[in-house]
Amino acid sequence: xxxxxxxxxxxxxxxxxxxxxxxxxxxxxxxxxxxxxxxxxxxxxxxxxxxxxxxxxxxxxxxxxxxxxxxxxxxxxxxxxxxxxxxxxxxxxxxxxxxxxxxxxxxxxxxxx
Amino acid sequence: xxxxxxxxxxxxxxxxxxxxxxxxxxxxxxxxxxxxxxxxxxxxxxxxxxxxxxxxxxxxxxxxxxxxxxxxxxxxxxxxxxxxxxxxxxxxxxxxxxxxxxxxxxxxxxxxxx
Numbered sequence: 001x002x003x004x005x006x007x008x009x010x011x012x013x014x015x016x017x018x019x020x021x022x023x024x025x026x027x028x029x030x031x032x033x034x035x036x037x038x039x040x041x042x043x044x045x046x047x048x049x050x051x052x053x054x055x056x057x058x059x060x061x062x063x064x065x066x067x068x069x070x071x072x073x074x075x076x077x078x079x080x081x082x083x084x085x086x087x088x089x090x091x092x093x094x095x096x097x098x099x100x101x102x103x104x105x106x107x108x109x110x111x112x113x
Numbered sequence: 114x115x116x117x118x119x120x121x122x123x124x125x126x127x128x129x130x131x132x133x134x135x136x137x138x139x140x141x142x143x144x145x146x147x148x149x150x151x152x153x154x155x156x157x158x159x160x161x162x163x164x165x166x167x168x169x170x171x172x173x174x175x176x177x178x179x180x181x182x183x184x185x186x187x188x189x190x191x192x193x194x195x196x197x198x199x200x201x202x203x204x205x206x207x208x209x210x211x212x213x214x215x216x217x218x219x220x221x222x223x224x225x226x227x
Contacts (some may be wrong), residue, residue: 102215
């Protein structure tokens with residue numbers, strides 16, 4: 001089983017560029033979520049989705065967009081990258097709610113210069 | 114607002130020592146869930162345990178044990194007879210009953226030396 005797959009693993013962007021971080025899961029989980037991990041701050045929730053067609057904001061949503069057209073996929077879009085978005089991004093899925101066990105992808109290390 | 118505090122930024126121990134990682138949480142919810150995740154040097158996050166607010170029984174899984182005390186809002190994690198493979202960042206996390214929020218602590222770096 002692949003579990004949660006994130007691509008790419010590494011990315012360098014110039015300020016103002018846009019890009020999409022891909023996330024796919026094959027466990028038929030309802031909930032999917034995106035987090036960013038910064039030193040000394042743990043993981044912070046960016047956006048989450050409770051099912052296809054339904055998304056909502058987390059703790060730090062500014063500068064990021066998401067959509068959920070299928071159960072399997074939950075891409076994260078950076079419309080105009082800023083140096084403050086340099087971080088490690090994790091996608092996760094869970095069967096029912098963020099209060100159940102989460103399965104994480106391998107992470108994407110993004111650097112914005 | 115929900116908050117998780119892991120006051121220990123970094124802990125270093127020698128192999129076979131016992132070590133306890135502290136986690137203190139704040140929430141106004143009466144129903145909530147607490148988690149521990151492990152992040153080894155390879156970077157992925159691995160689920161260790163989930164505990165709901167109505168179950169204060171301590172849990173033991175091999176060398177790992179968890180002490181949940183509502184009276185002190187703590188959910189501490191103990192590794193007995195630590196091993197080098199236990200070296201990782203450990204995160205404590207808190208979620209409410211609606212399942213629409215998950216708040217992580219800053220993490221504790223555990224270094225186990227041989």
